[in-house]
Amino acid sequence: MIEFKDVSLVYPNGTQGLKNVNVTINDGEFVVIVGLSGAGKSTLIRSINRLVTPTNGSLLVDDEDILKYRSKNLRKLRTKTGMIFQNYNLVKRSNVLKNVLAGRLGHTGTLRSIFNMYSKKDKSLAYESLKRVNIEEKVYNRADELSGGQQQRVSIARVLTQQPKYILADEPVASLDPPTSHQVMTYLKKINKEDNITTIVNLHFIDMAMEYADRIIGMRAGEVVFDGPASEVTEKTFEEIYGRSIREDDLRGGTES
Amino acid sequence: MSKSNTKKPLKIKQPPDIYPTKTKAQVTIIFFAIVAMYLYSMNWTQRDMVGDITDAPANMVSVLGKFFPPNYSYWSNIWDEMALTIQMAVIATTIAAIITVPLALLSARNITTFKPLYYATRTFLNLLRTIPDLVLAVIFVGLFGIGLLPGILALIVFSLGILAKLISETIETVDMSPLEAMRASGGGTIQVIWTGLVPQVLPQFTSLVLYVFEINVRASVVLGYVGAGGIGQVLQSQLRYGHIAFPNAMAIIVLIFIVVLVIEYISSKLREALI
Ligand SMILES: Nc1ncnc2c1ncn2[C@@H]1O[C@H](COP(=O)(O)OP(=O)(O)O)[C@@H](O)[C@H]1O
Ligand SMILES: [Mg+2]
Numbered sequence: 001m002i003e004f005k006d007v008s009l010v011y012p013n014g015t016q017g018l019k020n021v022n023v024t025i026n027d028g029e030f031v032v033i034v035g036l037s038g039a040g041k042s043t044l045i046r047s048i049n050r051l052v053t054p055t056n057g058s059l060l061v062d063d064e065d066i067l068k069y070r071s072k073n074l075r076k077l078r079t080k081t082g083m084i085f086q087n088y089n090l091v092k093r094s095n096v097l098k099n100v101l102a103g104r105l106g107h108t109g110t111l112r113s114i115f116n117m118y119s120k121k122d123k124s125l126a127y128e129s130l131k132r133v134n135i136e137e138k139v140y141n142r143a144d145e146l147s148g149g150q151q152q153r154v155s156i157a158r159v160l161t162q163q164p165k166y167i168l169a170d171e172p173v174a175s176l177d178p179p180t181s182h183q184v185m186t187y188l189k190k191i192n193k194e195d196n197i198t199t200i201v202n203l204h205f206i207d208m209a210m211e212y213a214d215r216i217i218g219m220r221a222g223e224v225v226f227d228g229p230a231s232e233v234t235e236k237t238f239e240e241i242y243g244r245s246i247r248e249d250d251l252r253g254g255t256e257s
Numbered sequence: 258m259s260k261s262n263t264k265k266p267l268k269i270k271q272p273p274d275i276y277p278t279k280t281k282a283q284v285t286i287i288f289f290a291i292v293a294m295y296l297y298s299m300n301w302t303q304r305d306m307v308g309d310i311t312d313a314p315a316n317m318v319s320v321l322g323k324f325f326p327p328n329y330s331y332w333s334n335i336w337d338e339m340a341l342t343i344q345m346a347v348i349a350t351t352i353a354a355i356i357t358v359p360l361a362l363l364s365a366r367n368i369t370t371f372k373p374l375y376y377a378t379r380t381f382l383n384l385l386r387t388i389p390d391l392v393l394a395v396i397f398v399g400l401f402g403i404g405l406l407p408g409i410l411a412l413i414v415f416s417l418g419i420l421a422k423l424i425s426e427t428i429e430t431v432d433m434s435p436l437e438a439m440r441a442s443g444g445g446t447i448q449v450i451w452t453g454l455v456p457q458v459l460p461q462f463t464s465l466v467l468y469v470f471e472i473n474v475r476a477s478v479v480l481g482y483v484g485a486g487g488i489g490q491v492l493q494s495q496l497r498y499g500h501i502a503f504p505n506a507m508a509i510i511v512l513i514f515i516v517v518l519v520i521e522y523i524s525s526k527l528r529e530a531l532i
Binding site for chain 2: 049051075076077078079081082083085087088089090091092093094098102103105106107108110113114155158159162
């Protein structure tokens, strides 16, 4: 369970990233966070694994205030929260298997990882994860030989290999075309259901949010301005979150391929 | 559309130059300053030149003549010294390559975000680079006496200055996004650098180390000249014997020439294969 209790974040330059956020995310939920660019979606999600640190309030993950965490606890926190990025964040020169094994870093001692001494179990876990996103035939390809959609699948496999309790996905489909976007969202949803991994996804496409989310959180200017089940959400809700009428480019379009 | 967007079309009298006027003025000033410096130094050297330049060609022929033919049979005496010179370069380059790693990381802005540490390392490396290799050799020979050790130490310090600078610049151009992913998956600092950064800079790193090795082979010959051991020292002693030893000296020069060429050839082929 993740609980934001009156969390605020002011960046060093004075920008207010989060403003008195109160949100509770229950285990197993598939939550989509929507909002315009600059609304604070990334700041919210990156607070959960402490890539940024809120300046006020308390943020509980599994009943512990993670804002007090320092190096060792931070590594533990990050080991149980996997992250997926808009630009996949793979090591382009390394092969797919090495990239996926990086998901084990938090579980592996420094010396073992330096000498690539991953256990047999880790290696078969990595391979199984690649199979789950149907990209196991690229196991020895260099990451930069893959298309965007394939790279994002590799990064999902990396997160699966990490065996996290939470998955944070920051605009995972923003760089992909509509069919590939749906494919990636389908994988995330499937993993959420099969492994019961709590999943939080930032999106700015309204149609995708409505299609995949159990619950939608709307943000504007660092504040949570909507929080409710996806079934209650209408176009009107989005107009309120965005503070303007809905446009063509707020929609991803396309259907699952 | 807001009002600020309704702007009048720009009135253009003549097409703009590619470079702004200010840049052009600066470049012109720099150009003339350099020309003036050349003229001045030419004048200066001519005034100090003793004797008549017309004698030079004849002199050169007579001096060079004493070097020929090179005494190739002398090679059998100097294999060991040549090998020492190469070993000196190998050892120094290897040690420098290892010490470079932490220094390059500490002087890379994107890795060392703690500013004072970054500036301290940068300044230290800049200072190191201002000392010429010959001066280093003279200092170390003074400290440790004549021999290989001062030569190796001088080369280490000399290569560190170049290597750490070039490698930290390579590090500053890497894609930081995989490092963020490694950190987000719970990796410690060393793990993040090893798995996210090293694969990105390894080809460049190896290439730069080979390049510095090439420089070191040549430098170690020169360093031998001031007493840092190896072939350079033999060359110096032969030249001191006077005319009778000149064919020996020439044999040494030819050998150095061949060895340097071969090493540069191999190293450049290796580097081509890496990048
Ligand atoms: N590192 C930072 N330093 C200063 N301001 C930042 C930083 N990161 C984000 N911001 C600002 O915080 C606000 C929220 O940004 P962000 O969380 O990235 O929004 P979103 O992900 O919804 O586009 C924006 O105004 C952004 O400019
Ligand atoms: Mg964002």
